[in-house]
Amino acid sequence: MKRGCKVDFLFLNIIGEKLMFDVSKVYNFLIARYTFTYTPKMFIIDGKEIIESIKNEVPDNLRQIAYKIVLYKISELIAQKNNYLALVSGESIAQKSSQTLKSLLFIEKQISITMLRPLLSFDKIEITDKARQIGTFSSSEKIKEYCDLSEGPVTTAPHELDMKKIPSFKKEIDKGVKNVLIKKGVLMIKDTKQINIPFNSKIVSIDIRPSTKQKNNPIKTDKQMSYSKALKNLDFFQKEKIYLIVCEFGVLSENLSFEIKKRGVKAIGLSVNAFKNYSKKN
Known part of the structure; x- marks a missing residue:
């Protein structure tokens, strides 16, 4: 957006209403503050069935890799249907197990569309500093843990034989893309946050x-x-x-x-x- 590109958003909802609320807050803030001359869209996909399939069918040490591959494939299908030129992600090298250089290259081989990574060379401190600068750090902190599917060590250097252990999940991916919900502009969300502080002079x-x-x-x-x-x-x-x-x-x-x-x-x-x-x- 900063460089004049029109950007739309994809959200794979793997939890439900609470995660939708947290993501919507950040999305609304970003588009209200940084988009001009056009109205962005959010593609929302129910990912709960996909996550259950990954947990049931993929070895624990490969689940993060499998999740990322599914997310890439869904993004590519939506991009092809809507004539998008590229995908954009917030990944950076070696920030986590599925983001080592070998993992990123392995995952990207599963799609053919161009992938852009503006934060590729940023370390964790630089990324959190940038989030604090634009004002999203605290809200983003609440969201990030939802995507951790592993319960132990995760493969950091996947190879082609690992693909045999990861199903295509074509049925789940096609179903998700077919039933995608498309929202335009600011998302209407009901803020039900409760404040249990009685009014007083403090x-x-x-x-x-x-x-x-x-x-x-x-x-x-x-x-x-x-x-x-x-x-x-x-x-x-x-x-x-x-x-x-x-x-x-x-x-x-x-x-x-x-x-x-x-x-x-x-x-x-x-x-x-x-x-x-x-x-x-x-």
Whole structure:
């Protein structure tokens, strides 16, 4: 998107409603902040049956490899049907077992479409720093563990004989692509986050949305402060207070709350809708 390319998204939902909610928050935040002149689409595939098949039919040490191959094949089919030029992933070399150079090359051989990896040479620290910079670190942290299917050591240098141990999963892949759900633009999600803190004088609510958002959709908070200013002034937050940090989708607010809590201060990140629900009850 930064280089002017139009980007759509693919989400393989391997858990259910909770994972859909967490991913939707990050997706909504990214497209609202970084897309211009077009409306992105999200391709949503129910992956629970695929995951069960992988767990039942693939040796434990190859499950991560099998999962990645299935994800690549699904992506390729959708790309071919919709005339996309390439796939993009967030993989980096050797960040995890299925991302060693041998693993990446082995997996990529299973498809023919071009694969782009903008983070290929980034290490873990650089990736987390970038996530903190754009404001998605805390939300992304909640999502990443869902994809770990292994229960022990994982193959880091797969070879061609390993493919004989991994079924094609053609039936599951075709079914998933056939039943794909396509959503355009911001996803409507119901934020049911519960805040079990009775209203009292220690609570300070802060709206960190841009001024234009505050003007177009005003909410009553104790203070307004930009996200960047808050990050640069963490000393402002006092240990005797409890802070409710509010942003549009709850992504930046969760990230800021994470940084505040690291300093021993109580803070909760909320979306606008979650904050409105809290305000109604108090």
